[in-house]
Amino acid sequence: MTVPHSEQELLDRAKAIAGLKLAELAQSLKLNVPPDLKRDKGWVGTLIERALGADAGSKPEQDFPHLGIELKTIPINGEGYPLETTFVSLAPLIRNSGIDWRHSHLRAKLSKVLWIPVQGERSIPLGERYIGSPILWQPDPLQEAQLQRDWEELMDYIVLGKVGQIHAGIGEVLQLRPKGANRRARTKAVDERGRIIDALPLGFYLRKNFTARILQNFLQNR
DNA sequence: GACTGATCATAA
DNA sequence: TTATGATCAGTC
Numbered sequence A: 001m002t003v004p005h006s007e008q009e010l011l012d013r014a015k016a017i018a019g020l021k022l023a024e025l026a027q028s029l030k031l032n033v034p035p036d037l038k039r040d041k042g043w044v045g046t047l048i049e050r051a052l053g054a055d056a057g058s059k060p061e062q063d064f065p066h067l068g069i070e071l072k073t074i075p076i077n078g079e080g081y082p083l084e085t086t087f088v089s090l091a092p093l094i095r096n097s098g099i100d101w102r103h104s105h106l107r108a109k110l111s112k113v114l115w116i117p118v119q120g121e122r123s124i125p126l127g128e129r130y131i132g133s134p135i136l137w138q139p140d141p142l143q144e145a146q147l148q149r150d151w152e153e154l155m156d157y158i159v160l161g162k163v164g165q166i167h168a169g170i171g172e173v174l175q176l177r178p179k180g181a182n183r184r185a186r187t188k189a190v191d192e193r194g195r196i197i198d199a200l201p202l203g204f205y206l207r208k209n210f211t212a213r214i215l216q217n218f219l220q221n222r
Numbered sequence B: 001g002a003c004t005g006a007t008c009a010t011a012a
Numbered sequence C: 001t002t003a004t005g006a007t008c009a010g011t012c
Helices: A007-018 A022-028 A042-050 A105-110 A139-161 A208-221
Strands: A070-076 A085-091 A113-119 A135-137 A174-178 A188-191 A194-201 A204-208
Touching: A007 A042, A007 A113, A022 A042, A042 A070, A042 A113, A070 A208, A085 A105, A105 A139, A113 A208, A135 A208, A139 A174, A139 A208, A204 A208
Parallel strands: A070 A113
Antiparallel strands: A085 A204, A113 A135, A174 A204, A188 A194
16 A cells, blocks of 8 residues: 555545454455454554555654654444553653653654544454544644643653652553563663663553543544 | 553564 | 554452
């Protein structure tokens, strides 16, 4: 699949795959459906990326940089409520003094997101899960303010060397949680005296209450 | 049953 | 190791 040249083309493609089962889309792309997601946690996301023409690979950018759009699949239950939080980006634990909200990686990634809801209940076989209608979203002023508040609070912990005090309970719509291979994963951080230390890599995640509102607002406005 | 810490695969 | 894509699963 080639890259979409406009926002409309991307949206059209996303609408075209809405209503398909994952197995149907996978077959059209000649991809095998794994038995479940236990060892293929990113499979749905990668499948949708390919279907929409995002160039695969791991670049620290949006999925469609020329369109300024980030692609996110989100697993939902029968009521359309998110089953999982949404990973956004790794948290910068060092060399972070001076970055403010407006220049943050997180804000850039969330400036425009194409959400693809996908049935995610484990009782439904992976291939039988349906792809939902796409939602092209930009944070409204309230949402942006909430994100900024949480981001600033969480970044304060990091900048002040309080990485060890961080836990998932901090933040109203955002949270910091481990993001690594396992608990032994290590990256550099700073302690309260400014010394470099080894620490668990952390990532920013959107809480379900936040993404649920995005999905709900879409339903109301359609 | 929800939540938080832990985990899985792959590329560069 | 960092970055991409995320979901798993034990504990409360």
